[in-house]
Amino acid sequence: ECPEAQQALLGALVNVSGIKFVPSRVVEVLRLIPGEVTVVLEDNSRLTGSHILVATGRAPNLKSLELKKAGVAHSSAGIVVDTKGRTSAKGISAAGDVTNLPDRYSHFAGWQGFGAVKNALLPWFLRGLLGPDRTVVPRVTFT
Numbered sequence: 484e485c486p487e488a489q490q491a492l493l494g495a496l497v498n499v500s501g502i503k504f505v506p507s508r509v510v511e512v513l514r515l516i517p518g519e520v521t522v523v524l525e526d527n528s529r530l531t532g533s534h535i536l537v538a539t540g541r542a543p544n545l546k547s548l549e550l551k552k553a554g555v556a557h558s559s560a561g562i563v564v565d566t567k568g569r570t571s572a573k574g575i576s577a578a579g580d581v582t583n584l585p586d587r588y589s590h591f592a593g594w595q596g597f598g599a600v601k602n603a604l605l606p607w608f609l610r611g612l613l614g615p616d617r618t619v620v621p622r623v624t625f626t
Contacts (some may be wrong), residue, residue, distance in 0.1 A: 509524065511527075521530055541580065553572050564578075579592030582595070
């Protein structure tokens, strides 16, 4: 979340461990032989090592939902929701990675799902926001 800290950490990892960081590239070929991985990139350059970590990011898969038919606003970032998980279509809520909300963590998505159900089923005076204050949400990666 802090670009300067990210660059410092990345620099330290590369210097200490010999890791090569190659962002935003297209992999054309991946060759695996015992003890060696070779990646051929779109410019035909090659990277060889003993291990590879590919981080592809994620995007919501909305194609089969027919959101336009339901009148639900969406974009490449996800289903558009307000702070209570309501979409542009009356009676339809959304939560988790499929929304346009910025926090795409599994634990936060679970909390959003709980909030969406609570907002859909309980009387108005018991409803609330889809999640806790975003500043207190842990940022972690599960492996």
